[in-house]
Amino acid sequence: VAxxxxxxxxxxxxxxxRAVRGDDHAFATVINHYDHILRSFTCQLVGDNDRMDxxxxxxxxxxxxxxxxxxxxxxxxxxxxxxxxxxxxRALGPDGDTEAAATGxxxxxxxxxxxxxxxxxxxxxxxxxxxxxxxxxxxLPSERRAAVLLVDGVGADAASAADVLGISVDExxxxxxxxxxxxxxxxxxxxxxxxx
Amino acid sequence: MTEHSEGxxxxxxxxxxxxxxxxxxxxxxxxxxxxxxxxxDDRRARRAxxxxxxxxxxxxxxxxxxxxxxxxxxRPPGARTPGAATRSRRPYTQDPGSIVLELARxxxxxxxxxxxxxxxxxxxxxxxxxxxxxxxxLAVVAVALLFGREPDEEEAAAEAASAAVAxxxxxxxxxxxxxxxxxxxxxxxxxxxxxxxxxxYTFVWRVDGSYRYTLADGTFDEAYxxxxxxxxxxxxxxxxxxxxxxxxxxxxxxxxxxxxALPIANAMLTVFRAVLADPSAATVAEEARDGQPVLVVxxxxxxxxxxxxxDRARLAVDPDSKLPIAVSFLIGGQPWEDVRVDNLAxxxxxxxxxxxxPVPGSASVSPIDAGFRRVASPAEATAAVGYAASVxxxxxxxxxxxxxxxxxxxxxxxxxNDDGTQAPAQAAEGLIHLSYRRGFEQMxxxxxxxxxxxxxxxxxPFGTTPGVEGRAxxxxxxxxxxxxxxxxxxxxxxxxxxxxxDELVFTVSGILPADELTRIANSLD
Numbered sequence: 001v002a003x004x005x006x007x008x009x010x011x012x013x014x015x016x017x018r019a020v021r022g023d024d025h026a027f028a029t030v031i032n033h034y035d036h037i038l039r040s041f042t043c044q045l046v047g048d049n050d051r052m053d054x055x056x057x058x059x060x061x062x063x064x065x066x067x068x069x070x071x072x073x074x075x076x077x078x079x080x081x082x083x084x085x086x087x088x089x090r091a092l093g094p095d096g097d098t099e100a101a102a103t104g105x106x107x108x109x110x111x112x113x114x115x116x117x118x119x120x121x122x123x124x125x126x127x128x129x130x131x132x133x134x135x136x137x138x139x140l141p142s143e144r145r146a147a148v149l150l151v152d153g154v155g156a157d158a159a160s161a162a163d164v165l166g167i168s169v170d171e172x173x174x175x176x177x178x179x180x181x182x183x184x185x186x187x188x189x190x191x192x193x194x195x196x
Numbered sequence: 197m198t199e200h201s202e203g204x205x206x207x208x209x210x211x212x213x214x215x216x217x218x219x220x221x222x223x224x225x226x227x228x229x230x231x232x233x234x235x236x237d238d239r240r241a242r243r244a245x246x247x248x249x250x251x252x253x254x255x256x257x258x259x260x261x262x263x264x265x266x267x268x269x270x271r272p273p274g275a276r277t278p279g280a281a282t283r284s285r286r287p288y289t290q291d292p293g294s295i296v297l298e299l300a301r302x303x304x305x306x307x308x309x310x311x312x313x314x315x316x317x318x319x320x321x322x323x324x325x326x327x328x329x330x331x332x333x334l335a336v337v338a339v340a341l342l343f344g345r346e347p348d349e350e351e352a353a354a355e356a357a358s359a360a361v362a363x364x365x366x367x368x369x370x371x372x373x374x375x376x377x378x379x380x381x382x383x384x385x386x387x388x389x390x391x392x393x394x395x396x397y398t399f400v401w402r403v404d405g406s407y408r409y410t411l412a413d414g415t416f417d418e419a420y421x422x423x424x425x426x427x428x429x430x431x432x433x434x435x436x437x438x439x440x441x442x443x444x445x446x447x448x449x450x451x452x453x454x455x456x457a458l459p460i461a462n463a464m465l466t467v468f469r470a471v472l473a474d475p476s477a478a479t480v481a482e483e484a485r486d487g488q489p490v491l492v493v494x495x496x497x498x499x500x501x502x503x504x505x506x507d508r509a510r511l512a513v514d515p516d517s518k519l520p521i522a523v524s525f526l527i528g529g530q531p532w533e534d535v536r537v538d539n540l541a542x543x544x545x546x547x548x549x550x551x552x553x554p555v556p557g558s559a560s561v562s563p564i565d566a567g568f569r570r571v572a573s574p575a576e577a578t579a580a581v582g583y584a585a586s587v588x589x590x591x592x593x594x595x596x597x598x599x600x601x602x603x604x605x606x607x608x609x610x611x612x613n614d615d616g617t618q619a620p621a622q623a624a625e626g627l628i629h630l631s632y633r634r635g636f637e638q639m640x641x642x643x644x645x646x647x648x649x650x651x652x653x654x655x656x657p658f659g660t661t662p663g664v665e666g667r668a669x670x671x672x673x674x675x676x677x678x679x680x681x682x683x684x685x686x687x688x689x690x691x692x693x694x695x696x697x698d699e700l701v702f703t704v705s706g707i708l709p710a711d712e713l714t715r716i717a718n719s720l721d
Contacts, residue, residue: 007207022352040220049221056223057231062482062515064235068352069480083482086489086515130217143487151207153215158205166484173204180208187214 007155008037008077020070027067031060034077038084041149045088047138059087078160085146085164092142129187136186144179147172152180350476357478360493361471364464364511367518368635369594373546374519375400377538378409380459383531385504392531399458400544404598405448405633406551407458420456421551422448422599422631425570427456428553438556442563445570448599448631449640450690450705451657452606453566461636463523463535467511468637468707470495473687482515485522491515497525498687506532568601568629577602581626586643586675586702590719591632592712595639599631606644608657616662622654623647624701632706639706641720646701654696656682657703658689667710669693673718676702681717683710693717 011033018026038059042052063083070079137145143165150161151172162172381394397416399409408419418429425448429441447453457465471478471493478495490512499505506525513520522536555561571577574585580602606627610619624644632639646654656666666682681695692705693713704717 020352036220039223040218043221044215044218050224052221053224053227057227057234060231061234061238065238066356066480066482068356071479071481074481079481082484085484086482089484089487089489090516129214130219133214134218146487148211149215151205152211155207155212164484165487166490167487169205176204180204180211183211183214184208187210 006075006077006157006160008075008160009033011076013072016070016076017072020067022067027064030076030080031063034080037077037154038080041081041146041154042084042088044134044137044149044153045085045142045146046091051091055084055087055091058091059084062087075160077154077156078163081150081154081156081160081164088146089142132186133183136182140179140182144175147175148179148183151176353479354475356480357471357493357495358475360480360491361468361475364493364513364518364520365468365634365637366594367513368520368637371519371542371635372403373401373544374540374542375544375546376540378458378460379534379536379538381534381536383533385527385530385532399460400546400550401458401461402546402551403596403633403635405455405457405631405638406546407456407461408551408553409458417553418456419551419553420446421548423548423570425568425599425601428555430553430556430559432556438559440555440559440561442561443566444563445566445568445601445603447566447568447603447606448601448629449638450692451608451642451659451694451703452568452603452627452629455631455638455640457636460520460523460535460537463509463525464511464520464636465707466497467493467495467509467523469687469691470497470509472691472707472709473498473685483512485512489515490521491518500688567603567606568627569603571600571602574600574628574630576600577628577630581628581645583626583643583645583699584721585628585630586641586720587630588632588641588704588716588719589674589721590715592634592639592708592716594634595632595637596634597630598633598638599629601629601631603627603629605647609659611655611660612662614662619655622657624657637707639704639708639716641716642703643700644702645699646696654701656684656694657701658684658692658694658705661686661689664689666693669710669714671695671714671718674720676717676720681714683714685710 011030015026015029015033019030035056038056039052042055043049046052046055059080063080066083070076137148140148146165147161150156150164151158156164158169158172162169165172165175167175376399378397378399379394380397381392383392384390387393395416396412397409398412399407401407402422405422406420408417410417415432415434416430418427420427425444425446427441427443427446431439433439446456449455474496478493481492481494483490483492491514493511493513494508495510496508497506499507504527506527508526508529510524510526511520512522512524519540519542520537522534524534525532569580571580574587577585577600585600604627605623605625607621607623610621612618623646625647627642627644630641632641642657644657664684664686666684668680669683670680671677676695676697679695679697681693683693685691690705691707691710691713692703693710694701694703695717696702702717702720704713704720706713708716
C-alpha cells in the first residue's frame with residue numbers, strides 16, 4: 001500500500017486474488033504466510049495456548065467464508081488481523097481478561113522472584129524479562145494490549161491498527177499512551193535484572 | 197489529532213525488541229487437522245444448501261415459461277437471470293481435497309519457533325498429516341483434471357452478501373421480543389450544523405410488529421399495537437403543550453399503507469431492499485467497531501429525486517447472534533445518519549401495557565380511523581367480508597402470521613400516466629390483509645373486491661411508475677391457478693406481485709425475490 005510504513009510483509013496480490021476466486025491452494029498459502037504473525041498476536045492477546053488455537057481456528061474458518069467479500073484495497077494482513085481480533089475479543093468475553101491476568105501471571109510462566117535484590121545470571125536475564133513483560137501485558141485491558149501488540153509487536157502502521165481495532169487513529173494514540181508506560185517500566189527495570 | 201499522538205503512533209523500537217523476545221506458541225498437534233475438518237464441514241454444509249437451491253431452481257425451470265408484459269419490459273437492475281442464478285450458486289471452492297493438501301503440507305513444514313520455557317506444546321503427529329497429504333494429492337489431481345474452473349468474483353461477492361442478509365433475517369426470526377436503547381444521530385451532511393445531533397431512546401419491540409420508542413427526556417413517544425391496529429405519537433414541547441397523533445385501525449401493510457415501524461427496523465429493511473435489488477454491489481466484511489467485532493453489510497442505495505439523500509448504508513450486526521448493532525447511512529462518503537442499538541435484550545416478556553402511551557392531561561385526541569379492523573383469524577375475516585380469505589400454504593422460512601385485518605372499503609392509487617397525471621383512484625370493498633412477519637421483515641397478502649370501474653380495468657394497487665413494467669407470470673397452482681400476475685421488483689417499489697380475477701384483486705408483497713413471492717402466490721388457497 002502506497003505510503004504505508006507497516007512492517008508486515010504482505011502476501012502477493014495475485015495469491016490473494018486467487019484465494020478470493022476460490023482457489024484453496026492460494027487460501028492455504030495466505031494462511032501459511034500470516035500464521036506466524038497471527039500466532040504472535042493472538043498468543044499474547046488471549047494469554048493461553050489452547051485459546052489461541054480456538055481463536056485462530058475460528059478466525060480461519062471465518063476468513064474462508066468471508067473471502068468472497070475481500071476487497072483488494074484492504075491490506076491482507078489488516079483484513080486477517082481484523083477477523084482474528086474479533087474472534088479474540090469474543091473468546092475473552094465481556095470482561096476482556098486473559099486467564100493470565102485472572103491468575104496473576106501469564107502463560108504458565110513461573111512467578112518472578114519476590115526479592116527485588118535478586119539478580120538472575122546474565123544469560124537468564126532475557127528470559128526473565130520476557131516473563132515479566134508477558135505478565136505486564138496480561139495486566140493491561142485487552143483493547144490496549146491489542147493496540148500495543150499490533151503497533152509494537154506486529155509492526156502494523158497506525159491506520160491499519162486503528163482499522164483492526166475499529167477506532168480512530170486518535171483513540172489508538174490514547175490507547176498506546178495508556179499502555180506503554182507500564183511496559184517501558186518493565187523493560188527499564190528488567191533490563192538490569194531487577195523485578196519491576 | 198492530539199498533541200501526543202504523532203510520536204505515540206510510531207512503533208516503539210525498544211518495546212518492539214522486547215516483544216520480539218516473547219515466546220510464540222506453536223499450534224497443538226491436531227490444530228491443522230481439526231481446522232481442515234471444520235473447513236470441509238463448512239464447505240459440505242454450503243454445498244448441501246446450494247444443492248437444495250439448485251434442485252428448487254430446476255423445478256422452477258421445468259414449469260411454464262414466463263412471458264413478459266408488455267414487450268420490452270425491463271429487468272430490475274442487478275436482478276439475476278435464471279442462468280446467472282445458477283452460476284452464482286456455484287461453489288467458489290475448487291475441489292474437495294485441496295484444503296487438506298495445503299494444510300497437511302503445512303503440518304509437515306512446522307518448525308519449532310518457541311524461545312524460552314513458556315507454552316510447552318506436543319510435537320506434531322506427522323504420520324497422520326503425511327497420510328492425509330498422500331490421499332489429498334490423489335484427490336486434487338483427479339478433481340482438478342475433471343472440474344477445473346474459475347468462478348466469477350463478482351458473483352461470489354453477491355453470493356456472500358445475499359447469504360449474510362439471509363443469515364441476519366434468519367437470526368431475526370428467533371426472538372419474540374427485543375428491547376434496549378436506540379440512538380439516532382444526524383450528521384452535518386444532513387443537518388448543516390457542525391456537531392452531530394444525537395437523540396437517545398428506549399424501545400421495546402414484539403414479534404407481531406408492535407413497538408414503542410421513547411425519547412430519554414420524555415418529549416417524544418410513539419407506540420404501535422399490531423393486535424389492535426392502533427398507533428399513537430406524543431410530542432411534548434415544554435412550555436407550549438403537547439401534540440398527540442392517534443390512528444386506529446391502521447392498515448397492516450402495503451398496498452393500503454406503510455406498516456409503522458421502529459427506526460432501526462426501517463433502517464435494516466433499507467439495507468435488505470438494496471441487497472435484494474443488487475447483491476453484487478454489496479460487500480460483507482468482519483470489522484471492529486469501538487473495539488468490538490462486528491459483521492458489516494455495506495451496500496449502495498438507490499437515490500430517487502433531487503433532494504439530498506444517503507447513497508450508501510452499512511448494517512453492522514453481532515457476528516455471532518447476527519442481531520443488529522447499528523445502521524449507518526452515508527452521502528458521498530460522509531456520515532448522514534446513524535441508528536444504533538445499545539443494551540439489546542432478547543425475549544423479555546411484553547404485554548399490551550408496554551405499547552400504551554398515556555395521553556398528557558391537557559392534550560385533546562382526535563383519532564384518525566383508517567378502517568382496517570383487526571380480527572382474530574382468516575376464518576373470522578372470511579365471515580366479515582363474505583368471501584374466503586386466501587391463506588398461503590407456503591411461507592418462506594421463519595415467517596409467521598402476525599396480523600389479520602378487514603376493511604369495508606378502501607381506495608388504491610390509480611395509474612400514473614406518462615405525462616405525470618394520475619388516473620382516478622380505484623375503489624374496492626371487502627378487503628382482507630394477512631400480515632406475516634419474520635423479525636422486522638413483513639410479507640403481506642391482500643385480497644379485495646373491485647367495484648366500479650370493474651375489475652378488468654384495475655391497474656397495480658401499489659400505483660405505477662411510467663417506464664417501470666412488471667414481468668408477467670402465469671400462476672400454475674392454488675386458488676389463482678392460470679391467472680397471469682405482474683411481478684414488480686424494480687426499486688424503489690416494494691417488491692410485489694398483483695393479479696385479478698373477475699371478482700378479486702390480490703397482492704403479495706415483501707422484500708423477497710420474485711420467485712419467492714410467486715411461490716407464495718401459487719400456494720394461496
